[in-house]
Amino acid sequence: MPIPAPNLYPDFNIIRLSHVELFVSDLAWSRAYYVDTLGLQVTFEDADAIYLRAMEERGHHCVILRKGTGGEVGVLGFKVWDEGELDKAEAWFKTRDLPTQWIERPFMGRVLRTRDPWGVPLEFYAQMDRLPVIAQEYKLYRGVxxxxxxxxxxxxxxxxxxxxxxxxxxxxxxxxxxxxxxxxxxxxxxxxxxxxxxxxxxxxxxxxxxxxxxxxxxxxxxxxxxxxxxxxxxxxxxxxxxxxxxxxxxxxxxxxxxxxxxxxxxxxxxxxxxxxxxxxxxxxxxxxxxxxxxxxxxxxxxxxxxxxxxxxxxxxxxxxxxxxxx
The missing domain is CATH 3.10.180.10 (2,3-Dihydroxybiphenyl 1,2-Dioxygenase, domain 1)
Incomplete structure (x- = not known):
């Protein structure tokens, strides 16, 4: 099929991808892999989850490692322009008879949870907690x-x-x-x-x-x-x-x-x-x-x-x- 013409004026404004939640069977193994080997930075951790960000990122996290059934993905996250765009997004998904739910997510403001037509869990937000700049903290750079x-x-x-x-x-x-x-x-x-x-x-x-x-x-x-x-x-x-x-x-x-x-x-x-x-x-x-x-x-x-x-x-x-x- 031909590639459709781009929609330059969508009903709500997504800025970029933001984060992913991965379920892992062993948090200690995953920490050694993603933090000690790849070089992602820990921003929060407890017995159930580890939140990670990369070196240039100001938002609190781009990856959530959560203890659970290994090999499953909890959600793909995207950032929108502002709070008003979240309400527009909710309306857009509702017109397509797709589920919408407002949820609480640590380190984030209002979060809209939904799914695409094939069941992929998606969430959208406008504001995530900001962390200090570490891009020039070269002593923190590890791995890749x-x-x-x-x-x-x-x-x-x-x-x-x-x-x-x-x-x-x-x-x-x-x-x-x-x-x-x-x-x-x-x-x-x-x-x-x-x-x-x-x-x-x-x-x-x-x-x-x-x-x-x-x-x-x-x-x-x-x-x-x-x-x-x-x-x-x-x-x-x-x-x-x-x-x-x-x-x-x-x-x-x-x-x-x-x-x-x-x-x-x-x-x-x-x-x-x-x-x-x-x-x-x-x-x-x-x-x-x-x-x-x-x-x-x-x-x-x-x-x-x-x-x-x-x-x-x-x-x-x-x-x-x-x-x-x-």
């Missing part, structure tokens, strides 16, 4: 030196429908992969904040979270992380990379924690600020779309993902397959 959360990527059972729904919310397509044989979209990258993507959708059994991603300063930080993981007991958690994507032009590495949650370490993509920027089209059969250079993605990268709490899985009927590593 994560600067900020960059995007989410989801498995979707129908990418064209996901693009239409999130496009109605104001997300704009920057790049996409077309399956020329069926005329359908196999994957799409969509943004609000002016990068390549805040959220992306990849064909597959869904909805599931494929990965969250963190922006880092340079490719050398990724090499340093690989050396660290290879010599501290995490070599088996390295899944794919390093390499460079054709789509987004980003230098990347994919790693997975013991519960299966996948993280992309990411740098060197480009800005997409102009509202009339035309999406870049890729053919599914072009191997450089997923890997400009580097080894092809392993089978696990196409098949494994984190489930969303309360969402039922549906297999995609689009059976097209890109290049997979032997």
């Amino acid at each position: 030196k994560p600067l900020r959360i960059d995007h989410f990527n989801l498995f979707s059972q129908n990418v064209d429908e996901a693009v239409k729904f999130y496009g109605d919310m104001g997300f704009r397509v920057t790049e996409y992969t077309a399956d020329e044989e069926t005329g359908r979209t196999w994957a799409a990258w969509m943004h609000r904040k002016g990068g390549v993507h805040d959220i992306a959708f990849t064909n597959g059994t869904g909805p599931r979270l494929h990965h969250m991603a963190f922006w880092v300063p340079t490719p050398l930080n990724i090499i340093d992380l690989l050396d660290l993981m290879a010599t501290t007991g995490y070599v088996s958690n390295i899944e794919r990379g390093p390499g460079r994507h054709g789509i987004s032009n980003a230098f990347f590495l994919y790693i997975r924690d013991q519960d299966g949650h996948r993280t992309e370490i990411y740098c060197s993509d480009y800005q997409t600020l102009d509202p009339d920027l035309e999406p870049i089209k890729w053919d599914l059969k072009d191997p450089q779309r997923q890997t400009l250079w580097g080894a092809p993605a392993p089978q696990s990268w196409f098949e494994l993902g984190s489930t969303f709490q309360g969402a039922s899985l549906t297999e995609s009927d689009l059976k097209a397959q890109p290049i997979v590593a032997p």
Whole structure:
């Protein structure tokens, strides 16, 4: 299907992605992985949860690690322009017969909880507690030196429908992969904040979270992380990379924690600020779309993902397959 024209004047104004809640089976293991190894900063912790932020972030958290059924995702969070936009968002979701609920969330103001048509749990807020600037506290930098959360990527059972729904919310397509044989979209990258993507959708059994991603300063930080993981007991958690994507032009590495949650370490993509920027089209059969250079993605990268709490899985009927590593 053709990529729809962007909605430049959506009914409510989303600024950017904000945070994700991951359920993990062992908080101590997860703390060692995400804090001591990757380098995220702890902003609060108790017996049930650990709140984390990256080095450039002023908001209280971008990741919540919560003790529970490992491999599940509690929610994807987005920041809106102001409190009035939250009321507009509630009305927008209600007109689509989707559930809405006002909830209490620590370290945040009013939070609107809802789900997309496929059951992905979403929440929107306008104000999160602000913390002191630590971007120049270089003694705190560890691991891969994560600067900020960059995007989410989801498995979707129908990418064209996901693009239409999130496009109605104001997300704009920057790049996409077309399956020329069926005329359908196999994957799409969509943004609000002016990068390549805040959220992306990849064909597959869904909805599931494929990965969250963190922006880092340079490719050398990724090499340093690989050396660290290879010599501290995490070599088996390295899944794919390093390499460079054709789509987004980003230098990347994919790693997975013991519960299966996948993280992309990411740098060197480009800005997409102009509202009339035309999406870049890729053919599914072009191997450089997923890997400009580097080894092809392993089978696990196409098949494994984190489930969303309360969402039922549906297999995609689009059976097209890109290049997979032997």
